[in-house]
Amino acid sequence: MDYFCYKNGKLFAENTEVERIIAKIGTPVYIYSKATFTNHLQKVQKAYSQLDTTVCYSVKACGNINILKILAEAGSGFDIVSGGELYRTLQAGGEPSKIVYAGVGKTDKEIIEALNAGIGYFNIESEAEMENLIHLATQQGKCPKAALRINPDVDPKTHTYTTTGKKETKFGVDIERARKVFADYGKNKAVKLCAIHIHLGSAGKTVEPYVEAIKKALVLIDQLRKDGFTIEAIDMGGGYGADYTTGTAPSAEDYAAAIVPMLKGRNLKLILEPGASIAANAAILVTQVLYLKSSGSKRFVIVDAGMNDLIRPPLYNAFHFIWPAKVDKEFVPSCRHKDLQLAGTEVVDVVGPICEGADFFAKDRALPPVKRGDLLSIFTAGAYGFTMSSNYNARPRPAEVLVNGEEFTVIRRRETYEDLTRLEK
Ligand SMILES: *Cc1c(COP(=O)(O)O)cnc(C)c1O
Numbered sequence: 001m002d003y004f005c006y007k008n009g010k011l012f013a014e015n016t017e018v019e020r021i022i023a024k025i026g027t028p029v030y031i032y033s034k035a036t037f038t039n040h041l042q043k044v045q046k047a048y049s050q051l052d053t054t055v056c057y058s059v060k061a062c063g064n065i066n067i068l069k070i071l072a073e074a075g076s077g078f079d080i081v082s083g084g085e086l087y088r089t090l091q092a093g094g095e096p097s098k099i100v101y102a103g104v105g106k107t108d109k110e111i112i113e114a115l116n117a118g119i120g121y122f123n124i125e126s127e128a129e130m131e132n133l134i135h136l137a138t139q140q141g142k143c144p145k146a147a148l149r150i151n152p153d154v155d156p157k158t159h160t161y162t163t164t165g166k167k168e169t170k171f172g173v174d175i176e177r178a179r180k181v182f183a184d185y186g187k188n189k190a191v192k193l194c195a196i197h198i199h200l201g202s203a204g205k206t207v208e209p210y211v212e213a214i215k216k217a218l219v220l221i222d223q224l225r226k227d228g229f230t231i232e233a234i235d236m237g238g239g240y241g242a243d244y245t246t247g248t249a250p251s252a253e254d255y256a257a258a259i260v261p262m263l264k265g266r267n268l269k270l271i272l273e274p275g276a277s278i279a280a281n282a283a284i285l286v287t288q289v290l291y292l293k294s295s296g297s298k299r300f301v302i303v304d305a306g307m308n309d310l311i312r313p314p315l316y317n318a319f320h321f322i323w324p325a326k327v328d329k330e331f332v333p334s335c336r337h338k339d340l341q342l343a344g345t346e347v348v349d350v351v352g353p354i355c356e357g358a359d360f361f362a363k364d365r366a367l368p369p370v371k372r373g374d375l376l377s378i379f380t381a382g383a384y385g386f387t388m389s390s391n392y393n394a395r396p397r398p399a400e401v402l403v404n405g406e407e408f409t410v411i412r413r414r415e416t417y418e419d420l421t422r423l424e425k
Helices: 018-025 034-047 065-073 083-091 108-117 127-140 175-185 208-226 252-263 276-282 312-316 417-421
Strands: 004-007 010-013 029-033 053-058 077-080 099-101 121-124 145-151 192-197 233-235 269-272 283-295 298-303 322-324 346-351 360-367 375-378 399-404 407-412
Touching (some): 010 029, 018 283, 018 399, 029 034, 034 053, 034 065, 034 399, 077 083, 083 099, 108 127, 121 192, 121 233, 145 175, 175 208, 192 208, 208 233, 276 283, 312 360
Parallel strands (some): 099 121, 192 233, 298 346
Antiparallel strands (some): 029 283, 346 360, 399 407
16 A cells, blocks of 8 residues: 555656656655555554554664654654664654664674663674673663564565575574573673564565464463563564555554464563565655667666666565556556556566666566656665665665655755765775
């Protein structure tokens, strides 16, 4: 669900015509919908309202401080994975006690910054990290809370790069080892180890892996409590599906319908770390057609955005629906689907200008006929879009625009050539 719709053949972001934004800002550009962000957040908050739940939006999905501000004002906490994300979150007015900090390689500097900010939980990924946190907390005179990240060994059936809850990953410790970690560190005074953290990976399309993981986590929690340890919270991580293809992801209510009954009456606070399911549908990347080219049987649409602007298609083999920003009536898409077949479409590859074979947005995709100068919208670009962008090929990064009803604001200006060399002295 989002607020990017065609009206009379013209693509709108909320009540703002996309062409009107492009006329002023140019391409390529990320266009965000405020209402989509807040709507998705509220759906999660509502779905889990029967439990004592804190939604901690995952900053790495989309971290512009103007967007973090909107989410903070709507009551969100934040899931961070670096000192830079802590800085962003605090700049945006994020409530420190609602910050959870994950990551296998936290540096001393980052840990000290988080200790001084007074974050909610350190999500601990190894014994060595626990030792170091105890050392630094004692040195700084702080008494932080920590959650142990466990590895429930379930497969979310997603891309290998986004699978993080299986035994062979670098993340967390296995369930058997978790009891030993609590035996060694669960009673120490410097760091309150009092919660369990799980994160299965990203972009799962079913509820079952979560159910399986919670079952395992609850067995562990019961054992730990029996052993005399205090477990006050379970952090379920993120990875909830987003609608890249219309109607394929379970909704927040679908997940909650399975998860809430399992946790009810358990005296556990719940933390959720959704990233993509909040942000993905909240943006489009708009690009302009530069050239058309045929090569053998292939037809290429060459556009002015590249893999430096949006790397998900080559990196994860991810599907992004692509469609012109202005179409005749017969080409208004009824849904966003890879195999959407309409009479009169042509099968093309949509590619960028970068000197890499991997620089593509779509392969063998049926699109309405386009010509030089037309605008194409790459949908569901809000998560791991701008945050993964780079200056590769010395390309200034695109502008980011936030739409609120009939208004739009530039929330990050387009980079300039001067920006490219500014730090090179
Ligand atoms: C990346 C990440 C998330 C968010 O994942 P999504 O797939 O964007 O929901 C949540 N928690 C942790 C620990 C992460 O690393």
